[in-house]
Amino acid sequence: MLVLAGTIGAGKTSLTRMLSEHLGTPAYYESVEHNQILPLFYKDPKKYAFLLQIDFLNRRMADIKKAWQNSESVLDRSIFEDSLLFHLNADLGRATETEVSIYDSLLQNMMQEMPHMDHSKNPDLLIHINISFETMLKRIEKRGRSFEQIDNDPDLYKYYKDFNTPYQQWYQDYDKSPKIKIDGDQYDFVENDADKHKVIDMIDAKVEQLAI
Numbered sequence: 001m002l003v004l005a006g007t008i009g010a011g012k013t014s015l016t017r018m019l020s021e022h023l024g025t026p027a028y029y030e031s032v033e034h035n036q037i038l039p040l041f042y043k044d045p046k047k048y049a050f051l052l053q054i055d056f057l058n059r060r061m062a063d064i065k066k067a068w069q070n071s072e073s074v075l076d077r078s079i080f081e082d083s084l085l086f087h088l089n090a091d092l093g094r095a096t097e098t099e100v101s102i103y104d105s106l107l108q109n110m111m112q113e114m115p116h117m118d119h120s121k122n123p124d125l126l127i128h129i130n131i132s133f134e135t136m137l138k139r140i141e142k143r144g145r146s147f148e149q150i151d152n153d154p155d156l157y158k159y160y161k162d163f164n165t166p167y168q169q170w171y172q173d174y175d176k177s178p179k180i181k182i183d184g185d186q187y188d189f190v191e192n193d194a195d196k197h198k199v200i201d202m203i204d205a206k207v208e209q210l211a212i
Contacts, residue, residue, distance in 0.1 A: 001067055002203075005078040005171070006129035006184070007164045008148070009139030014190045015129065015182075015199070016076035022200055025072040028063040030056070042147040042156075045094040053086045053095075053103055061110055078126060083107060084170050088163060122176045125210060127203060130171070131184035133164050180206045 002019060004012040013029055020027035032038060037055050041048040060079045067073035083104060090100045131139070137160065140148050150156045171181060180203065187195040 001073050001075065001123045002125050002127060002207075003075045003078045003123035003177075004127050004129065005081055005167075007131065007136055007167050008160065009136045009143070010129040010131050010184055011139070011190050012076045012129060015127070016074050018189065018196060018200065019074045019203065023072060023074070025074055026067070026070050028067055028073065028075045030077040031059050039147045042153065045089065045092075049086070049089045049094040050096075050099040050103065053082065053089075054106070057082060057103070057107060057110070075123070078123070079107075080126075080174065080176055081170070084166060085163070088166060092159065092162060124177060125203075125207060126174060126177050126179040127182060128167075128171045128174075128179060129182045129184045130167070131164075133161060135185050136160060136164055178206070178210050 004016055006012050013032075016027050016029065019025075035052075035055070037048060037052045041052045057079075060077065060082065063075060064079065067075055086095060086103055087100060089095045090097070095103075137150070140150075140160070146152060148156070150160075171179070182189075182199055182202065187199050189196040189199045
């Protein structure tokens with residue numbers, strides 16, 4: 001199981017699709033485009049942050065269970081990021097301490113209830129796409145989701161800034177599996193075919209090194 005990680009606009013979905021096609025493996029995507037709660041969250045974060053996080057958790061657990069039914073798979077978001085992101089929302093006043101406590105307890109219980117527990121908790125390789133705040137803003141603007149645009153809600157600028165910052169420490173502390181960092185500023189694997197092949201070659205080399 002290969003799992004992508006990274007902030008908004010990092011290119012997780014695009015790289016998941018590329019790896020799935022390259023490896024001939026199933027891909028599992030975070031439910032964003034057709035998620036009815038996400039636009040509500042952007043309109044009223046305090047009201048919908050907890051509901052959105054529970055919805056993501058439920059969908060992510062279902063995807064992990066499906067992924068382990070295949071010998072190889074790619075997921076476009078790590079479940080280990082979820083707690084980080086929800087705690088960030090709490091720090092921004094968008095979730096209460098009670099909601100965070102309930103979420104963390106639920107996450108822990110769900111992880112423990114998964115079949116083949118030790119194997120299912122962790123991916124074989126975490127692929128973190130690291131991008132700068134400036135690249136993040138450009139990607140968000142380019143993909144054009146109306147509810148994500150700073151022009152429609154200037155308060156999102158600070159949210160995105162705060163959202164992007166913790167990832168460096170999170171990746172440094174992550175120890176659930178082998179990991180690799182991809183420089184999303186240096187390698188524009190979405191728009192540049194040469195960069196795409198370089199990134200896939202780096203991941204292939206890491207997978208071969210691990211003998212996954």
